[in-house]
Amino acid sequence: VLKPTNIDTAFANIDQPWTPIIAGQINDFHLKLAKFEGEFVWHSHAQEDELFLVTKGRLRIELRDQPALELDAGDFAIVPAGVEHRPVAEAECEVILLEPASTVNTGGTPSELTKIDLERIDTQ
Amino acid sequence: VLKPTNIDTAFANIDQPWTPIIAGQINDFHLKLAKFEGEFVWHSHAQEDELFLVTKGRLRIELRDQPALELDAGDFAIVPAGVEHRPVAEAECEVILLEPASTVNTGGTPSELTKIDLERIDTQ
Numbered sequence: 001v002l003k004p005t006n007i008d009t010a011f012a013n014i015d016q017p018w019t020p021i022i023a024g025q026i027n028d029f030h031l032k033l034a035k036f037e038g039e040f041v042w043h044s045h046a047q048e049d050e051l052f053l054v055t056k057g058r059l060r061i062e063l064r065d066q067p068a069l070e071l072d073a074g075d076f077a078i079v080p081a082g083v084e085h086r087p088v089a090e091a092e093c094e095v096i097l098l099e100p101a102s103t104v105n106t107g108g109t110p111s112e113l114t115k116i117d118l119e120r121i122d123t124q
Numbered sequence: 125v126l127k128p129t130n131i132d133t134a135f136a137n138i139d140q141p142w143t144p145i146i147a148g149q150i151n152d153f154h155l156k157l158a159k160f161e162g163e164f165v166w167h168s169h170a171q172e173d174e175l176f177l178v179t180k181g182r183l184r185i186e187l188r189d190q191p192a193l194e195l196d197a198g199d200f201a202i203v204p205a206g207v208e209h210r211p212v213a214e215a216e217c218e219v220i221l222l223e224p225a226s227t228v229n230t231g232g233t234p235s236e237l238t239k240i241d242l243e244r245i246d247t248q
Binding site for chain 2: 001002003004005006007008023024025026027029031047048049050051053063066067069070071074075076077078079080081083096098099100
């Protein structure tokens with residue numbers, strides 16, 4: 001039986017920043033939810049475009065060689081494959097990510113921030 | 125140069141219900157925005173899963189052989205490929221759709237509601 005998921009309720013289950021959870025699968029794409037706080041690592045994704053939709057707070061996505069993306073709640077931006085970027089949140093923010101299921105959070109820059117086996121919330 | 129898009133601003137440019145616009149492309153997926161009002165047609169998508177995220181108002185997605193999905197603002201649901209469904213909005217609501225770029229709004233049920241050449245908003 002299909003059922004709806006409330007975004008705020010799902011975010012309430014996330015404790016740790018920079019730790020996306022999988023909130024749904026659409027063909028070979030994942031809907032992920034994540035809290036960001038502080039500075040992430042510079043990275044890019046060789047194959048995957050990545051959509052960031054901010055639902056709470058404010059997110060800056062720094063980009064190499066062009067102005068940073070400044071996202072408030074209700075704003076989204078797409079970072080194309082190959083574009084080096086670094087998310088920075090001065091305070092905790094909540095972000096919906098839409099990206100191919102193959103996407104690793106730190107892209108081509110593995111580190112202690114790399115998350116592989118993401119938690120899934122039960123959406124069905 | 126990449127730039128952010130504000131969801132509310134983008135919705136303000138939509139006049140007609142049941143007429144999705146393309147607000148962004150993520151690999152072979154489209155982020156679409158649509159206003160729904162009234163009853164749509166029963167249909168299914170042979171290949172494509174479809175995510176509905178309600179940002180304003182209330183949406184009911186009727187399903188064959190199982191209870192309808194009742195979505196308020198902040199709720200999302202995924203209708204898998206092959207599942208016959210009918211969106212119904214008692215009053216105008218605003219919906220973010222995420223689905224493969226190949227998805228046609230009326231799926232396997234072409235009608236006067238079918239929209240092929242969707243408007244794109246400039247997100248870059």
